Amino acid sequence: xxxxxxxxxxxxxxxxxxxxxxxxxxxxxxxxxxxxxxxxxxxxxxxxxxxxxxxxxxxxxxxxxxxxxxxxxxxxxxxxxxxxxxxxxxxxxxxxxxxxxxxxxxxxxxxxxxxxxxxxxxxxxxxxxxxxxxxxxxxxxxxxxxxxxxxxxxxxxxxxxxxxxxxxxxxxxxxxxxxxxxxxxxxxxxxxxxxxxxxxxxxxxxxxxxxxxxxxx
Amino acid sequence: xxxxxxxxxxxxxxxxxxxxxxxxxxxxxxxxxxxxxxxxxxxxxxxxxxxxxxxxxxxxxxxxxxxxxxxxxxxxxxxxxxxxxxxxxxxxxxxxxxxxxxxxxxxxxxxxxxxxxxxxxxxxxxxxxxxxxxxxxxxxxxxxxxxxxxxxxxxxxxxxxxxxxxxxxxxxxxxxxxxxxxxxxxxxxxxxxxxxxxxxxxxxxxxxxxxxxxxxxxxxxxxxxxxxxxxxxxxxxxxxxxxxxxxxxxxxxxxxxxxxxxxxxxxxxxxxxxxxxxxxx
Numbered sequence: 361x362x363x364x365x366x367x368x369x370x371x372x373x374x375x376x377x378x379x380x381x382x383x384x385x386x387x388x389x390x391x392x393x394x395x396x397x398x399x400x401x402x403x404x405x406x407x408x409x410x411x412x413x414x415x416x417x418x419x420x421x422x423x424x425x426x427x428x429x430x431x432x433x434x435x436x437x438x439x440x441x442x443x444x445x446x447x448x449x450x451x452x453x454x455x456x457x458x459x460x461x462x463x464x465x466x467x468x469x470x471x472x473x474x475x476x477x478x479x480x481x482x483x484x485x486x487x488x489x490x491x492x493x494x495x496x497x498x499x500x501x502x503x504x505x506x507x508x509x510x511x512x513x514x515x516x517x518x519x520x521x522x523x524x525x526x527x528x529x530x531x532x533x534x535x536x537x538x539x540x541x542x543x544x545x546x547x548x549x550x551x552x553x554x555x556x557x558x559x560x561x562x563x564x565x566x567x568x569x570x571x572x573x574x575x576x577x
Numbered sequence: 578x579x580x581x582x583x584x585x586x587x588x589x590x591x592x593x594x595x596x597x598x599x600x601x602x603x604x605x606x607x608x609x610x611x612x613x614x615x616x617x618x619x620x621x622x623x624x625x626x627x628x629x630x631x632x633x634x635x636x637x638x639x640x641x642x643x644x645x646x647x648x649x650x651x652x653x654x655x656x657x658x659x660x661x662x663x664x665x666x667x668x669x670x671x672x673x674x675x676x677x678x679x680x681x682x683x684x685x686x687x688x689x690x691x692x693x694x695x696x697x698x699x700x701x702x703x704x705x706x707x708x709x710x711x712x713x714x715x716x717x718x719x720x721x722x723x724x725x726x727x728x729x730x731x732x733x734x735x736x737x738x739x740x741x742x743x744x745x746x747x748x749x750x751x752x753x754x755x756x757x758x759x760x761x762x763x764x765x766x767x768x769x770x771x772x773x774x775x776x777x778x779x780x781x782x783x784x785x786x787x788x789x790x791x792x793x794x795x796x797x798x799x800x801x802x803x804x805x806x807x808x809x810x811x812x813x814x815x816x817x818x819x820x821x822x823x824x825x826x827x828x829x830x831x832x833x834x835x836x837x838x839x840x841x842x843x844x845x846x847x848x849x850x851x852x853x854x855x856x857x858x
Contacts, residue, residue, distance in 0.1 A: 477638050478702035482716030482768060483691045485684075492719065496706045574706050574748040 367535045371528050375552055378527025383514045385449050390456025397461035419458025425519050427451045432523040448520040456513055463505040467498035500571040507564040511557050589614045589803045590772055595644035597630055604630050606827040615801040619808055619818035626824040628807045632774050636696045637687035641678040648693040649673035695770035699777040701757045703749040709760050710745040716768045735763045739793050755786030762793055775806040811854055815839050823847045
């Protein structure tokens with residue numbers, strides 16, 4: 361049990377300096393990317409739509425671990441050498457972008473057509489209607505699925521240990537290799553992921569409540 | 578020739594030869610329509626007759642294939658605005674706008690059309706994530722870039738008129754259908770349009786809520802707003818409209834003063850339609 365407590369500090373530090381910032385940064389960048397891709401997907405331009413579909417298809421159709429390895433171990437072959445952290449952030453952002461794009465696209469399409477028309481009627485352009493009328497309503501619908509994406513991302517950051525990012529799971533692996541207490545340390549890692557995800561679930565519930573204030577119950 | 582061609586006052590709205598097809602289905606086939614300043618025209622007809630498509634074309638929500646739409650009187654002298662419009666003579670004088678759908682219509686032209694006309698929707702289409710007040714001032718503040726305090730003061734006045742001032746901080750889901758539609762009307766008025774468009778404004782309402790909304794529209798008509806109303810309420814059309822236009826199959830079958838078209842229609846199709854609708858009541 362001593363090992364549990366003595367390893368807890370370094371592992372929490374790994375979460376605070378690795379797992380959490382990696383997840384937050386990737387999610388933020390990924391959401392922006394997802395919004396852009398969703399716009400491509402719903403645009404009337406066929407080429408734009410095809411580009412968006414292709415991107416989503418590639419991201420969803422290949423393993424995240426392979427994407428990570430291509431960026432970190434593969435790209436140097438064509439002269440692009442990236443450090444572990446940028447590699448991880450790029451890979452995770454691209455990944456979130458692919459999955460969240462579909463969520464956002466579906467959420468935008470779930471807003472009734474009459475809302476676009478009312479926006480146009482009061483004189484708004486397509487972009488203005490999207491920003492002020494459609495997205496605020498789409499946000500409410502997309503919180504549960506986007507929360508899923510975020511929670512998956514938090515856990516997926518453990519894959520970054522394989523490209524040498526010192527996040528929490530890499531700390532666990534190092535301590536386990538040194539002490540040979542695999543069961544204890546990996547369960548400990550699992551416990552910390554679980555606690556983080558519990559906190560996120562609670563935050564999701566709060567956010568949903570806030571966004572539900574204008575909906576009849 | 579439409580009867581309005583001979584009547585007084587420059588037309589605020591002039592529609593010529595409007596055509597629109599959805600695929601192989603021709604919904605508008607050569608529509609002419611004139612609405613003189615301060616007059617109310619009611620479009621009636623069976624569903625699928627094209628009346629809603631006309632209305633939506635007048636707000637750029639539908640793009641006709643051919644024809645033209647002119648809003649604003651050509652040759653009208655500045656200051657000839659009726660005092661009634663807007664209640665305080667506040668309808669801004671925009672130059673006349675002519676859209677020719679035979680050529681390519683630009684987004685800018687559509688925007689200009691929307692500066693001049695405002696629509697009240699059958700299903701209200703209020704913004705559910707905004708309060709009543711926010712719904713009303715959204716266009717004035719964020720599109721027309723008018724000062725917020727001024728927009729709020731005007732919105733308060735308009736909401737008070739329709740008896741909804743105490744609901745200004747409510748969200749749309751907290752309103753009855755009749756209240757929501759009155760907010761829809763106020764939202765349109767707040768844009769200070771030259772032309773008000775109503776798309777079956779009471780069709781989605783419970784019967785007991787219809788009268789409140791119709792009373793507001795009647796008041797606006799009496800005040801001198803220029804309006805085009807698509808409606809199934811024949812009694813209301815008779816009381817409110819200066820002219821009734823009966824459409825069927827994408828063409829105007831008959832038009833004339835409300836009392837004539839609704840009481841003594843000349844065309845057989847109009848007679849059938851009016852008779853059937855009166856029997857339903």
